[in-house]
Amino acid sequence: MLYFLPTTFGVDVPSAIMREVAKQIDGKPVILWGDEATPENARKLVLETNSPYVFTTGHGLPCVTTLQNKEPFISLAEPQMSAYCSQELNLDIVKGRVWHVHSCWCGRQLAQVMVQKGAWAVFAHDNEFLFLMPKTGKIDIITAAPFMAEFTTDAAMLSGMTAGEAQSARMNAYERWLNYFTTGEGSKLDVAALNARIILADKMISKLYGDETATVTKPGPRKAFKLSLPMQRPVQTTSAGLILLPLGLLLIGGWESGKKS
Amino acid sequence: MANSSVVVLRQVKEYLLQGDFADAIRLLSNYPTLYQAVVSRVIRALESDPHGYITSSNGVVYSTKELVQMVRRGHWNPVLAQFLLSEVELMLREMGG
Numbered sequence: 001m002l003y004f005l006p007t008t009f010g011v012d013v014p015s016a017i018m019r020e021v022a023k024q025i026d027g028k029p030v031i032l033w034g035d036e037a038t039p040e041n042a043r044k045l046v047l048e049t050n051s052p053y054v055f056t057t058g059h060g061l062p063c064v065t066t067l068q069n070k071e072p073f074i075s076l077a078e079p080q081m082s083a084y085c086s087q088e089l090n091l092d093i094v095k096g097r098v099w100h101v102h103s104c105w106c107g108r109q110l111a112q113v114m115v116q117k118g119a120w121a122v123f124a125h126d127n128e129f130l131f132l133m134p135k136t137g138k139i140d141i142i143t144a145a146p147f148m149a150e151f152t153t154d155a156a157m158l159s160g161m162t163a164g165e166a167q168s169a170r171m172n173a174y175e176r177w178l179n180y181f182t183t184g185e186g187s188k189l190d191v192a193a194l195n196a197r198i199i200l201a202d203k204m205i206s207k208l209y210g211d212e213t214a215t216v217t218k219p220g221p222r223k224a225f226k227l228s229l230p231m232q233r234p235v236q237t238t239s240a241g242l243i244l245l246p247l248g249l250l251l252i253g254g255w256e257s258g259k260k261s
Numbered sequence: 262m263a264n265s266s267v268v269v270l271r272q273v274k275e276y277l278l279q280g281d282f283a284d285a286i287r288l289l290s291n292y293p294t295l296y297q298a299v300v301s302r303v304i305r306a307l308e309s310d311p312h313g314y315i316t317s318s319n320g321v322v323y324s325t326k327e328l329v330q331m332v333r334r335g336h337w338n339p340v341l342a343q344f345l346l347s348e349v350e351l352m353l354r355e356m357g358g
Contacts, residue, residue: 009320010316010320010322011320059320070320104317108280126280127280127339127343128317128321128339128340128343129317130315130316130317130340130343131315131316131317132310132313132314132315133313133314133315133316133322135312135313190309190310191309191310191313192309193305193306193309194306194307194309194310194313194325196306196347196351197303197306197344197347197348197351198315198347200346200347200350200351201343201344201346201347204278204343204346204347204350205343
């Protein structure tokens with residue numbers, strides 16, 4: 001299966017976690033990492049490999065999901081919403097596949113259009129996917145937990161479950177992590193209350209669009225993954241807030257101003 | 262809390278799930294005691310990580326301190342609306358609603 005894992009502007013965190021997950025749940029993961037994760041390379045790989053399942057992460061808006069350096073990958077032509085959605089992009093490659101579009105907001109619009117264009121099923125988020133940033137150069141359980149819940153989807157699909165079953169597994173995983181931080185071992189952590197709310201918020205925005213019977217492989221043993229935490233963050237940023245904030249606001253600002261017009 | 266609170270919180274949750282947080286806040290504001298209870302819980306959760314930064318796959322980074330100040334001022338942005346939704350959901354679960 002295909003995994004597009006950009007590393008710029010803070011998405012190194014989900015990408016680093018998925019890289020480890022993919023190695024454990026997929027015998028032959030095909031990964032575009034960092035600077036390789038360009039829209040051109042991704043398109044080429046989708047067409048050449050004819051993979052039935054594609055995981056992609058990056059920044060997102062209702063009209064677009066992006067890859068390395070926030071380059072639009074799949075996009076609607078919605079220039080009034082954002083300059084990132086100036087033209088329709090790559091909707092012709094979605095047909096017949098199951099997609100996990102792990103970007104903010106894409107469930108609102110893009111995922112639904114992908115289904116209209118023939119995507120068999122699309123896992124997406126219809127709001128912002130939140131997480132607590134690592135306080136050091138390492139990703140710990142606090143930061144990783146929402147992603148470990150979310151990426152249960154991929155383990156389920158690669159176990160041969162239907163999309164509907166994978167969605168149930170995804171929801172159950174969020175509940176397990178919620179319990180971990182409310183009544184379980186994680187409740188002893190200082191940030192437990194905050195992380196519990198983040199996990200619940202992420203659960204409620206994580207949706208499945210399209211055909212619940214979609215599958216990408218024959219049913220087999222249940223795939224699982226285990227992360228060795230804390231794990232090194234691939235991109236070192238001493239002051240992530242200062243670096244990310246202005247760029248994030250540009251992206252958000254485009255959409256907000258578009259909404260008002 | 263009374264059954265009426267459950268009814269209000271359910272409606273607030275519905276608004277938030279539809280992305281209509283202006284109506285959610287408007288409705289909740291009509292019940293000052295309930296509003297204060299929800300806000301206090303949101304603030305308490307955020308203050309559990311006083312030096313934390315929350316981000317999303319959108320790249321916007323907020324400090325928890327900044328978010329607390331926004332809640333106190335009644336400035337609900339989309340991220341805070343998600344915290345509100347979580348809090349309402351947790352309260353409904355605690356109330357068996």
